[in-house]
Amino acid sequence: MAMDSDSLVRINHYPPSAAGDGDIKAASSVGFGEHSDPQILSVLRANDVDGLQVLLPDARGDHAWVQVPADPAAFFINVGDLLQALTNGRLVSIRHRVMASTTKPRLSAIYFAAPALHANILALPETVTANAPRRYRPFTWEEYKKTMYMLRLSHNRLDLFNVVADEGAEQE
Numbered sequence: 001m002a003m004d005s006d007s008l009v010r011i012n013h014y015p016p017s018a019a020g021d022g023d024i025k026a027a028s029s030v031g032f033g034e035h036s037d038p039q040i041l042s043v044l045r046a047n048d049v050d051g052l053q054v055l056l057p058d059a060r061g062d063h064a065w066v067q068v069p070a071d072p073a074a075f076f077i078n079v080g081d082l083l084q085a086l087t088n089g090r091l092v093s094i095r096h097r098v099m100a101s102t103t104k105p106r107l108s109a110i111y112f113a114a115p116a117l118h119a120n121i122l123a124l125p126e127t128v129t130a131n132a133p134r135r136y137r138p139f140t141w142e143e144y145k146k147t148m149y150m151l152r153l154s155h156n157r158l159d160l161f162n163v164v165a166d167e168g169a170e171q172e
């Protein structure tokens with residue numbers, strides 16, 4: 001791994017949202033708000049307490065929160081915004097959130113693989129075709145991080161880097 005990589009490890013602890021009093025409001029308390037991970041790839045390991053949910057499209061094109069069952073023996077791999085940009089949108093940085101359990105604490109450890117701050121993020125040439133024109137303008141990880149810090153956690157920040165329609169056509 002490059003010495004100047006901006007990768008990091010985060011440990012999250014979600015205490016029970018209410019001491020099992022069965023309160024419906026408490027039972028749906030958000031432990032980590034809706035977001036996509038900004039880096040390249042996230043590798044998550046957690047204890048046996050559920051809580052992680054991903055936002056997936058259903059058959060009607062609506063989106064629904066789907067529970068990711070806890071498995072302390074598994075690694076959960078999540079595509080980040082940069083990998084979506086690098087693959088010109090073929091791999092999708094899924095929005096996710098964590099709901100706190102009412103009874104047991106959830107613990108998670110996540111390795112976020114990130115490039116160096118000055119790294120240029122540009123779609124891999126083989127992902128840019130006549131049918132799939134370039135979706136994002138080139139940017140650096142540093143620029144992306146600065147943009148992100150000015151926005152809400154839940155912002156669809158990659159959209160700010162969309163190329164305008166004719167700009168994409170020119171780059172065919």
Ligand SMILES: O=C(O)CCC(=O)C(=O)O
Binds near residue numbers: 037044046110
């Ligand atoms: O704690 C979890 O299960 C996920 C947390 C998360 O999405 C994050 O730290 O980016």
Ligand SMILES: [Fe+2]
Binds near residue numbers: 036
């Ligand atoms: Fe996340």
